[in-house]
Amino acid sequence: MKPAQGVIAPQGLRTGRTVLDVARIREDFPILKQQVHGKPLVYFDNAATSQKPQVVIDTLNRYYATENANIHRGIHFLSELATAEYEETRNKVKRFLNASESREIVFVRGTTEGINLVAQSYGRRFFKEGDEVVISAMEHHSNIVPWQMLCEQVGARLRVIPMNHDGELLLDEYERLLGARTKLVSVAHVSNALGTINPIGRIIESAHRRNIPVLVDGAQAAPHMKVDVQELDCDFYAFSGHKLFGPTGIGVLYGKARHLEAMPPYQGGGDMISLVTFEKTHYNIIPYKFEAGTPHIAGVIGLGAAIDYVSGIGLDAVAAYEGEVLAYATAQLSTIQGLRIIGRAKEKASVLSFVLEGVHPHDIGTVLDREGVAIRAGHHCAMPVMQRFGVPATARASFAFYNTGEEVDVLVRAVRKVLKVFG
Amino acid sequence: MSELSELYQEVILDHNKSPRNFHRLADANRRAEGYNPLCGDQITVYVKVEDDVIKEISFEGSGCAISKASASMMTDSLKGRTTAEAEALFDRVHKMLKGEVNPGDDSHDLGKLAVLSGVCHFPARVKCASLSWHTLRTALKREKEVASTE
Numbered sequence: 060m061k062p063a064q065g066v067i068a069p070q071g072l073r074t075g076r077t078v079l080d081v082a083r084i085r086e087d088f089p090i091l092k093q094q095v096h097g098k099p100l101v102y103f104d105n106a107a108t109s110q111k112p113q114v115v116i117d118t119l120n121r122y123y124a125t126e127n128a129n130i131h132r133g134i135h136f137l138s139e140l141a142t143a144e145y146e147e148t149r150n151k152v153k154r155f156l157n158a159s160e161s162r163e164i165v166f167v168r169g170t171t172e173g174i175n176l177v178a179q180s181y182g183r184r185f186f187k188e189g190d191e192v193v194i195s196a197m198e199h200h201s202n203i204v205p206w207q208m209l210c211e212q213v214g215a216r217l218r219v220i221p222m223n224h225d226g227e228l229l230l231d232e233y234e235r236l237l238g239a240r241t242k243l244v245s246v247a248h249v250s251n252a253l254g255t256i257n258p259i260g261r262i263i264e265s266a267h268r269r270n271i272p273v274l275v276d277g278a279q280a281a282p283h284m285k286v287d288v289q290e291l292d293c294d295f296y297a298f299s300g301h302k303l304f305g306p307t308g309i310g311v312l313y314g315k316a317r318h319l320e321a322m323p324p325y326q327g328g329g330d331m332i333s334l335v336t337f338e339k340t341h342y343n344i345i346p347y348k349f350e351a352g353t354p355h356i357a358g359v360i361g362l363g364a365a366i367d368y369v370s371g372i373g374l375d376a377v378a379a380y381e382g383e384v385l386a387y388a389t390a391q392l393s394t395i396q397g398l399r400i401i402g403r404a405k406e407k408a409s410v411l412s413f414v415l416e417g418v419h420p421h422d423i424g425t426v427l428d429r430e431g432v433a434i435r436a437g438h439h440c441a442m443p444v445m446q447r448f449g450v451p452a453t454a455r456a457s458f459a460f461y462n463t464g465e466e467v468d469v470l471v472r473a474v475r476k477v478l479k480v481f482g
Numbered sequence: 483m484s485e486l487s488e489l490y491q492e493v494i495l496d497h498n499k500s501p502r503n504f505h506r507l508a509d510a511n512r513r514a515e516g517y518n519p520l521c522g523d524q525i526t527v528y529v530k531v532e533d534d535v536i537k538e539i540s541f542e543g544s545g546c547a548i549s550k551a552s553a554s555m556m557t558d559s560l561k562g563r564t565t566a567e568a569e570a571l572f573d574r575v576h577k578m579l580k581g582e583v584n585p586g587d588d589s590h591d592l593g594k595l596a597v598l599s600g601v602c603h604f605p606a607r608v609k610c611a612s613l614s615w616h617t618l619r620t621a622l623k624r625e626k627e628v629a630s631t632e
Contacts (some may be wrong), residue, residue, distance in 0.1 A: 257628045421521050421546035422490075425604060429486050438522040445522065451544045480490055481547070 079380045085461050086371065087112040098431030101466045106251050106279060106410055106457030107435050108301045110367070115305055118364035122357045129353055131330055145356055148363030149346075152311050155366050156296060157198060157287040163319065165312040165346040165361055170278040171201040173297030173312035174245070176349065177274055178205035180322040183294075188214035190242040195220040195228055195257070196447055197250040200440040202276045206245065215242070222447065226253040226402040230261065236270055244273045248280035252441040252455070253402030254385070254410030257282070261294055272318065278302055281406045282459070283381055285374040287314050304459075305365030309358030312349075319345040326351040377460045381409050384458050388467045394403070395474055401453050412439075412453040415474070418481045420454040426455075426480055430473035488600035489607070490547065497551035502558050503540040510538070512624060516617030518609055523549045527617045534565050541614060548598075548607050553614035555595055565622050571595075572615045579608045 084089050088110050093100045102110060122144075128137035130145050136146050146161075153161040167173045182192075192206045196219050203217075210217050218241075220233045228246075237244075244266045249256050261271045272294035277286060281298035288296050295318070299308040314322075324331055324342055328351035334341040344350045369377070392398055397416035415423060424436030435455045438445045445452060456470060507513075516525045523545035530538035539557045544603035556575075560568050575582045575595055583592075583604030592599075601611045 419544075419546035419550075421523075421607075421610065422548070425489070425607065426486065429484075437520060442522070451524065480486070481495065 063123055076275055079372070079376050079460065081380070081461060081463055085463075086380075087114070087368075088461055089113055089116070091461060095433075096429050097429050098429075099469075101430075101432040101462075101469050103456040103458065103462065103466070103470060104435050105282075105459040105462075106302070106439075106455065108307070109282060109304045109459055110461070111304055111306070112368050114368055115361050115364045119361045121308060121359050122360050126360075127357075130356055131347075141356055141360075143179045144360045144363070144474060145354075148359045149364075151363050151366050152313075155286075155370065156311075156313055157289050158313055159289060160316055162345050163313055163316050163351045165314065165319070166354055167297070167310050167312050167349075168308055168355070169299040169301070170276060170297045171205075171299075171310075173295075174202055174274065174276065175205045176208045176312055176325045176411045177243075177245075177295050177314070180325045180349075181318065182206075182209040182215075183213065184321070184323055186213045186215045186242050187446055189240060190215045191218050191236075191238070191240045192216075193218045193220060193233070193236050193241055193244045193246075195224065195246045196222045197228070197253055197255060197257075197444050198245075198247055198440065199251050199278070200442070201275065202247060203443070216240075220246070222255075224448075225404050226250065226255045227257075227404045228257055228262075230258070230265075233262065237266060237271060239268065241266075241271050244271055245276065246273070247276040247278075248286075249277075249283065249408045249410070250402070250441075250444070251279045251410065252412055252439040252444045252453070253404065254407040254412065254457075255402060255404040256284075256406040256408050258406075259293070263291055267292065279410070280408070282369070283374070283379045294318055300362040300365065302364055303362070304369060305362040306355075309355045309362050309364075316345065319349070322349075324348050324351065328352040330354075372460065378408070380460055381458050381462075384462055384464065384467065385409060385411060387464055388456065388458070388470070391467055391471045392474065395471070395478070397478070398474070401448050401450065401455035409458045410455060411457070412455045414450050414453050415477065418477055420452040422481065423454040423477050424473070426477045427470070427473045430469065430476065432470050432473050434470075485600065485603045489604060490602065491597050493548060493594070493597045494551040494561060497554040498547035501541075501550055501554040504542065504554065505540050506542055507538055507540045510540075510622040512620035514617050514624075516543075516613050516620070518545075518549070520609065520611050521546065523610060523613055525549065525553055525614055526619055527553070527614060527621050529618070529621050531565060531622070536560050536563055536565065536568060539618075541617075545613070546607075546610050548601060549610040549613050552598055552611040553559070556614050556618065558594060559595055560618075566621065568618065572619060576612060578602070579611050 090110050130142040149161045149164045152164045215359045218236045221229050266273045272296035275293045277296050277298040282303045296313040301307040331351040333343050401412040420436035437452050510528035510530050512529040525543035528540045542555045579601050
């Protein structure tokens, strides 16, 4: 990368031995051809949700047009077809995360529901008064509030791993938090507000030395890097389909089989039972025990198409390319006077949070929008992070593999325009 | 004038940079906090009411240019008005922000507040402009401590 040139070669950036043909990749995403307010769309809000390739859109369409049926019950052609596709996606997710068995893959609505499931099922079964759950100072609200709710229900306590001013967790402090009362550790793999890649391998190792299970919030990691749950040895891993170029309303909770088997159901209803009488209900085996009611079948099958698509590009190539886009954007934005980047961890992925002296992020967002640049402005559902850095909100640009150096240049020009308006 | 420059008019940028009545009011007898959970804007409105007349009004807090300017202009325009007049003005301001009145139409008596009419082209920003007014309403009614735009 040569920042001086002002662009990253958009037609093919060489990352090691892999070439990411971004111009061709962009052809796969119909929404990227759009104009907003008369300007070409520059979509830098990928941490909120990602755009969908045509193959995912076509898969949803095909499912509803030719395969729609309920699963696990119909003795007819369509139902068998839909069931096969649904269960095949479970296998795809298993391979995607390198889980050891497909029954360790539970379909949920998203990361939030995955965490709530563990808090309410695992937490209420195994937590007692005085027990502790350890989270970090950079968690999304969805990895804070479910634990606060559990704490209130069982009289447990929330402990928080602090971070330094660059947005890196203080691991020595973390070690000190772990004790006989710690029942679970739940941390983000990648911070949605700061972009920090947390050293979850080490975090898991430390917890496991004390037999403490670990849940990883993978919402911001799964779309940007290879995840191997066996190598990490995490106990639970949750991610959302819509951030991984798939449909909204579908996500995954991975859990080690022995945990899932020991946990009570999260919700009651159809599909999660094996036998029901008014006296007693026998629950189904995992993962079905956790999939009450007709699931988001189209969403699951669409997620399968998204996983195929991303795997076809290769997450190692994605990570390398996005790393260069992030480095280039960081260098370019840093040249703007009065701009401060929030989150300067050594290990970062795809998120660039910043503030401008004298201009509220909300106003930055509005001016950028009129230049066609979509970013997020606000607290990013991580209000404690904002408090930690003493800002009410930040502007956040977040990248995907279809973004280019030219788009970063548009962002930088638009930020300069903000300064002109508020100068 | 483009929609963007209609939104960020000189008057608004000036109120953002040097907000009027931007301080605590020690002898306020009405007070409320307002909060916009979407963007994190926070505001406290202080009012001193005597015989149903707003004698003094001020605000504190942090927010975007639109919310700050709107709060500043609100305090400017309400000093000396009755609480009923303030209520009625809020209704008219709210209609203007939603694009339901023509700011050129004098019968709405929006005065200087008409410069905020550009907000109606930016639906995401209507809540920013109305936060201070919602907070004021809460303060006057003293119905609860924290106002919200939700």
